[in-house]
Amino acid sequence: MERDYDIIVAGGGLSGLVAATTAAHVAKQKLRILVIDRNPSDDQGKKTVSGWVCGDAVGAHGPDYFKKFTGIKYGKPEIEHFVKGVIAYSPDREASLKFTEDGYILNRRLMPQRMKNDAEKLGVEFVNEALLQRVLADNGMVYGVEGTKDGKPFRKTAKVVIDATGQASVLRVNLPIKSYIEKTIDRNDLETTGRYIMEFEHAKEDITFFDPNYCVIHLDNILAPGGYAWVFPKGPNKVNIGLGVNKTCHDERNRKLGKNQDLKGLIDEYVKLNPVLKNTRPSQDPNDKGNSYGTWQVSVRRQNDCLAANGYMIIGDAAWMAKPLDAGGMGPAFFSGTIAGKRAAEAVEANDSSEKFLWKYAHDFMLERGLNTPGMEIFRRMLQKIDNSQLNYGTRHFLSKMDMDKITRGEHPDFSSLDKIEMMIRGALNMKLAKEMKYTASKNKSLSTLFKSYPDTPDKFPAWHSLVMKEMQEAFKRYPF
Ligand SMILES: Cc1cc2nc3c(=O)[nH]c(=O)nc-3n(C[C@H](O)[C@H](O)[C@H](O)COP(=O)(O)OP(=O)(O)OC[C@H]3O[C@@H](n4cnc5c(N)ncnc54)[C@H](O)[C@@H]3O)c2cc1C
Structure with a gap:
């Protein structure tokens, strides 16, 4: 059957853009590749109505891996700030653990713009403002996607579909073919997280609360029950500050303390407790427009044990790849997007998009990152x-x-x-x-x-x-x- 495209990438966030760009690069721009996203082009990669919700911090190894295959290197302005690692403090802040690794604090609003630009230069096509609802399948094989665009039915076919629509992927949940891919996640494997991007003045200096060179993490099961709180520097007077909780631990903590604090209440209290930050206000930077406060859910389990089916692969958050301990999902998004993009291009070349052929992506990812x-x-x-x-x-x-x-x-x-x-x-x-x-x-x-x-x-x-x-x-x- 003729297909509209060789590869469709559903979801044009970080992992989707990495996959599309890698596939285009590996295939020397010979393939027809389409990225479909529900956002308008100016809002590429926006996760939810409340923005590009993220702590914005990524270790250099993820982008470096992608660069090895594509030669693409990021800089300012999509990287807003450079750090030397992460310091985690015990609840009493008497003890700390220093994890040294060069890292980038991204502007998550600008990053997808840069990535989209790079993809377009390699011939990748984009359809924006299309809301996908399910994959198309026949004879046990995925061959496209469908949903709505401008209030009308929208349908595109391809030899391979890469699902990069994030942790709540409806394509994965509604997958109509026989596959080992798990479709739904246990509630307790999700963290409810939220953060501000704020400007502030320094009331005093205290690197246990704001360190321009390190991402600060506060471990505290009262402040952030079942998760952790963070202060990530975005500049000398700018910060990404927030926390994540496990719902069961959060409910239990409220019950024990006789409180009824919701996530926003916890975050606001955490901001107030910080002795360094004074005169805080949501970032006024136009590059943070629509992104100064937001909440979203992130998975904290191992990745889906299966990542490929006939004609279909899951990557990034759609495959629950954020790491269980720190919910860092951008590194795995770079790795999975690169490996899956490469395999998709090989599948088109070999004219074989069977589960068996695509399986190598799952195998390589598990050995590279998942184990x-x-x-x-x-x-x-x-x-x-x-x-x-x-x-x-x-x-x-x-x-x-x-x-x-x-x-x-x-x-x-x-x-x-x-x-x-x-x-x-x-x-x-x-x-x-x-x-x-x-x-x-x-x-x-x-x-x-x-x-x-x-x-x-x-x-x-x-x-x-x-x-x-x-x-x-x-x-x-x-x-x-
Ligand atoms: C509060 C918070 C803090 C975090 N902090 C960090 C951190 O500091 N470092 C880190 O590494 N990770 C962090 N993460 C995780 C990280 O943000 C994700 O792992 C990363 O964004 C995954 O990228 P993705 O492209 O796979 O998914 P997403 O970023 O979710 O992108 C999915 C894309 O698909 C689109 N889409 C979704 N559904 C549809 C549909 N039906 N039709 C069409 N398009 C659709 C979305 O609009 C979006 O553009 C954090 C997450 C949260 C919530």
Whole structure:
């Protein structure tokens, strides 16, 4: 059957633009590639009505990976500010963990404009203001997308569809063909997050609350129950400040404290508590128009265990790729977009968009990035169960420099210093915490070993997946919601 396009990318946010650009580059611009997004062109990549909601921070490794394949390098103004890493503070701020890695603080409104421009230069076409509702499928094979545009039915066909429509993807939820892709996510694997982009004056200097060179994270299960709060510098007098919570932990925290604080109430209190920020106001920069306050949900589980079906691949947030510990999803969006874009181009070239052919994307992503996320998902669940005093103790005593280097690379810490420390642990609760940390480290080992043998063909998936689920279910029983 004739198709309108070779590749359709549904969703023109970060991961979709990376995929379309990579495919165009790899295929030397010979393919017809279409990106479809519900936003007008000026609002490319806008996630929700409340804006391009994000902490805006990304480690250099994600964009660097994309650059390796396309030669595209970002700079100002889409990168607003450069940082040297992240510092996480314990609830009492007596202990800190420094994760050193060059990072960029993006302007998420300008970034998609730059990326769209790059894609168009490579011949990628765009349809904006089209709201997609489902994929088209026949004979167990996806062959296009449909929805509405200007109030009329809208329909386009392609050899490969890449779904980059974000964590709430209706294309994934409504996928009509047989596939191993999970369609829906557990409520407790989502964080409700929100943030301001603010200008401010300095009331005083205190790098535990604002550091122009580091992204500051506050671990605190009262302030940000089941999540964390952040102050990311966007300039000497500009900040991205916000927090994320797990709904169950949030409800429980309110019940315990006899409070009824919603997410916005928590964020406003967090801004007020910051002793550095004075005369705060929503950013007046025209480049932040429509983006100075917003909330959205981000997934914090391992990525979908399956990423490809006949004629269809999921990438970025549509595949729940934000990392379980810090909800960083832009790095995985760069990796998955690049790998999937490359595979889509190869599929068109080989005239084969079967699940079996596209599977290599899933396999390569798992080995490149995905293998550490299941262990991190369990580690996240364990952390959501502990209180501030244990967080204080754990932050101060349990992590070595080696563990931090591992976390920076998205890997699970070994807690190798725990054996030495255990002798001096004070209190039964800290002993229990040490035991739990060891448990998560050992679970991580078995899970990352399993993910290292991610099936190279779809027929091997069910047997492999039942082993994964056995490991995961055992841990979920230990850390239930
Ligand atoms: C508050 C918050 C803070 C965060 N902080 C960070 C951080 O500091 N660092 C980090 O790395 N990650 C962070 N993340 C996660 C990060 O923002 C995402 O992982 C990233 O945006 C994923 O990109 P994406 O392109 O896959 O999805 P999205 O950015 O969600 O893009 C999806 C695109 O598809 C379009 N679309 C959706 N549905 C349809 C439809 N039906 N039809 C047509 N178009 C559609 C959307 O409008 C959008 O343009 C944060 C997330 C939140 C919510």
